[in-house]
Amino acid sequence: MTVARRRVPLGRLIFGGIVLSVLAGALLVEAYANAEFHPDPTVRAGQRTKVPAEVIGGGPIIDTRGGTVRSYRLPERTIALIFDDGPDPQWTPKVVEVLRRHHVNATFFVVGSQVVRHPEIVAGLVQGGDEIGVHTFTHPQLDRLPRWRRELEYSQTQLAVVHATGTKSALLRLPYTSSARAVDDTTWPLVQEAGRLGYLTVMADTDSRDWSRPGVDAIIAGATPPGDSGAIVPMHDGGGDRAQTVAALDRFIPAMQRRGYTFTTVSEGLARALPGQAVVVDAPTGAVDRRRAFALATAVVLADWVTAALRVLFVAAGLLTIARTVALFVLAGRHARRRRAASWRWGPPVMLPVSVIVPAYNEKEGIEAAVRSLAGGDHPGGIEVVVVDDGSTDGTAALVEAMRLPNVRVVRIANGGKPNALNVGVAMARHDLIVMVDGDTVFERDAIRHLVQPFADPSVGAVAGNVKVGNRRSIVARWQHIEYVIGFNLDRRLYDIMRCMPTIPGAIGAFRREALQHIGGISHDTLAEDTDATMALCRAGWRVVYEERARAWTEAPATLRQLWLQRYRWSYGTMQAIWKHRRSLLDRGPSGRFGRVGLPFIACFGLALPLLAPLIDVMLVYGLCFTGWQVTTGAWLVMFAVQVLTAVVAFRLDREKLRVLWVLPLQQIVYRQLMYLVLLQSLGTALTGARLRWHKLHRAGTAAAAAPRPVAAPPLVPAVVPAQGRRPGPPTGGAFAPAQAAAVRAGSAAGTVSAVTGDGRKPLTIR
Structure with missing residues (x-):
């Protein structure tokens, strides 16, 4: 819905420039000091006319x-x-x-x-x-x-x-x-x-x-x-x-x-x-010579340290890449074979009605397509759509109301951020299966039906859907399409098998109301509220799974600036979430298992590997300029071949066409460096303790541009199916307990109510 934007202080930019200059200087000094030489051979004399x-x-x-x-x-x-x-x-x-x-x-x-x-x-x-x-x-x-x-x-x-x-x-x-x-x-x-x-x-x-x-x-x-x-x-x-x-x-x-x-x-x-003849006379030394000598020695020693550290990090990046590739091939392949087997079932078909929560802030470009796709889903239990207008100033709520869809409601509240809007929506929802959707996302007709089927397993508390990039015309969007398939969807198969899913995407995710109550609702503590909530569910003992058949189409940022802002929030929010849940490393039970399995995995492959991956390109340039180009090029091509193989496997598992992979080489050169800089800025922000404010991403309403078929019209009368039993388990309560939700619904007819939602402080204005 929104992303964080923060002006980078001039001092931080200067510091970043100094760091990059020191790094570049260290590599140049190392290259100069490490010039390869051969011992002195006997050299035959040439012409000696002079x-x-x-x-x-x-x-x-x-x-x-x-x-x-x-x-x-x-x-x-x-x-x-x-x-x-x-x-x-x-x-x-x-x-x-x-x-x-x-x-x-x-x-x-x-x-x-x-x-x-x-x-x-x-x-x-x-x-x-x-x-x-x-x-x-x-x-x-x-x-x-x-x-x-x-x-x-x-x-x-x-x-x-x-x-x-x-x-x-x-x-x-x-x-x-x-x-x-x-x-x-x-x-x-x-x-x-x-x-x-x-x-x-x-x-x-x-x-x-x-x-x-x-x-x-x-x-x-x-x-x-x-x-x-x-x-x-x-x-x-x-x-x-x-x-x-x-x-x-x-x-x-x-x-x-x-x-x-x-x-x-x-x-x-x-x-x-x-x-009696003083032929060999050494020149005297002074303070200036000693200072210059010290500076030279310091520069070479520092260059040695930096280069040694880069070599260690390069090896670490290579090992992490290989480990991730092996894990993906083994576990993601097992996940796909298991879920696509003819005998696979989550359990009896889930026929419970579903409430879809759409937090919306100035989403006029795409809100109509999003709501129409949600309201027109083919889930037999029925679908209600609750659009929570979070203080929009562009007429988003009016556009939804003008659609006059029978299973769509609009809730208007003062602007309080996405977590607050989600909590309000859950409090207003009539059903116990909750789907959360971004306001720029378009669902396929069968997405909700597939998304809620894992709830047949009473241990499942939340389900992550399959997010697709809808606007694929620009090269920036194509890079993100590749990243979604390889970096997100393929990883979710891996995390599903390991039972340590770190993030349910905001574009398409489903929750049990009971599970949300157990963790106290959607927290305001981090900028990555989806990651924070998912980690909390894992720690609470709920199983979080991935359903590849539930597909939704989202609009990816179309410019590098918009992409930077979005990923800056994601990266910083993920770091916040990891830090918030750090105590799980010492816990027992499900929380301890997530802390000792999930958090290291996320830290290594979600943060460390993206930070280290550009070293492959740095060492490539260094090697081409200062060492043997054959070995350097060969090593880089091997690493690139591994990434291409991973991409092919991911696209095959996701049933995507391979032709878009022609932009993969350029992605390695440009896109990866951009993500590297985003992570560095996020890390710097996290270390300095700075906070980010929210900023709206520009949308063009093109989320469904690459969808396989048009969205069907919504049914006028939802089917009514008896509710199934719910999993007995963790204690209930939290930001939107049933009594509070009933109070909100009761007050909605009057137009204005006060209820505890989100952070327990903000009153709701409901129309």
């Missing part, structure tokens, strides 16, 4: 600072071990263990993204006397990057080192480079650029090729310098399995020491080669 001869024939340490070109070698029988691609939490400590056992220090050229994640390892290296050099932040192929990006790679690594050690480094080792002899026209500009930035570029004299894991003997042979010459020997402590490196190192160091070699760091080795 490379100076002193570099090609010089030593492995190249100094291009100040516009000059110099290269240096280590003294004879001096080895500087250098390690690339770390720190690695598994292999760097094992490398250090070997170094300490043989009383050797080395130079570690670190990857900045790894330093930020494992600063304690780098700090331990410095404290143990080892040296730190820069090996870029993400280990890219530098010649393929623009200059600003290369400088960023260096500076971000420096900040990571500052964060871990409090110092900077003047040593740089370019990824995917080997000896000075391999410097070519592509590499040389990078070396010159490094010099302008204040770095000494460090190459190698030997090539252990440990990155390819050729075997311990091959690694030792490749690392061994010829004769007694000094050498910078490269190995790796990160980037993969380094077991062979650790084993080779444990043999290589003592073997070279027996040959008279000493091991040192690059800076110490250069100081021995150039006594």
Whole structure:
């Protein structure tokens, strides 16, 4: 009838924007920091027309600072071990263990993204006397990057080192480079650029090729310098399995020491080669550097946490989707087979008369079609229709009165909301089987007859009907048609089997008067009065079932704004209802069973899964942009295939045509994100304790546009059938006890009465 509308405060919009910005930024930082790289292979030199001869024939340490070109070698029988691609939490400590056992220090050229994640390892290296050099932040192929990006790679690594050690480094080792002899026209500009930035570029004299894991003997042979010459020997402590490196190192160091070699760091080795000359000069650090270093480390750590959480939630969404799919296939299929079996019966045919309550607020567009369809039902026990005009200002009541249908009455009351209108209608109803209908809903001729048949079972207190979307022309309405079939009707089969039905739809639902009295009528406590009442019935021990043959056609919101308003109320109201009935988790008996079975099920599949489902699309975009698109696309297609299969099963069970499913892919991309945002807003509203006010949805009177046949004219004289016995059970009483209902009816002839209905406070004006 109405939906809630609430202006979202500017502060909340800003907060939401900040959250989304942090999330997007975290994913971008994670993608940057997680750039995949491969260990340094041996690279063959290309053309060297621009490379100076002193570099090609010089030593492995190249100094291009100040516009000059110099290269240096280590003294004879001096080895500087250098390690690339770390720190690695598994292999760097094992490398250090070997170094300490043989009383050797080395130079570690670190990857900045790894330093930020494992600063304690780098700090331990410095404290143990080892040296730190820069090996870029993400280990890219530098010649393929623009200059600003290369400088960023260096500076971000420096900040990571500052964060871990409090110092900077003047040593740089370019990824995917080997000896000075391999410097070519592509590499040389990078070396010159490094010099302008204040770095000494460090190459190698030997090539252990440990990155390819050729075997311990091959690694030792490749690392061994010829004769007694000094050498910078490269190995790796990160980037993969380094077991062979650790084993080779444990043999290589003592073997070279027996040959008279000493091991040192690059800076110490250069100081021995150039006594009295300070070639390696680390830049000083200041407070600004430390603040920037802290910000960088915080950003990467936060990105790691966010991404890890998203991965966990992604797995949770996948598991929930699979669990829901399996449960639907098994239980919903069982429900359909059982109810459609030739031998299935609820019991003796229900011939009791029925009262239909139609709460109406400004429903002039569709009220005539709705009332005509209700009054013209073929239920043999007879049908009375009570239209409760809830303070309409558009002449809704007058339109119904002008129809002059013999089994239709109009009750006019001051506007008090849908729960109050329903309670008034029940108090005015003459019969004990109550059908509640929205004012924009059109019933099929046999809907009421089918809807009340489950009451042959005395344990049944309420029945949910089959709601269909009548206006299916717009793509927004088609999305809702798919959702009604898959998300509502298919789920109701599942909940029926599990005996934990959470919601009887406001568009078509039937109740025993006794059951309604037992729960105190329709409550005003939540915005989802139908969900609240259904949960209360389940807790009170009444059985709530689904009757698929009772079909009603409703008008779905035709615009995204109207859809947003409607689902905002639904989502927020459902959260309110779950919170209201939370104590059932600790109860015993039927209430405890619903609390421990129904509430978790509703929370997982009604709230958590819709909230988590968009992560599938988020991870798809992330994967397409930053990881392998084949695996990402394959995983998304598998999840989509599961949803398509679920849709096909649901449409088959509901006897719907499949051709509308062509909009399903777009629904996954657009509609699901909209529902996600609605849930987030509802969750935010619930957490802040805000309350919503009511707002009327725009109606066009198109609920019956897709109905299979026109509504028949109403019978003039309803059939009169003797009443059947009612289930003895829970105590009666509540908002509209029989004595109160009699008082309301007695006063109706006078025109105005005062009666306790709904919340126990509001007087009724009845015409």
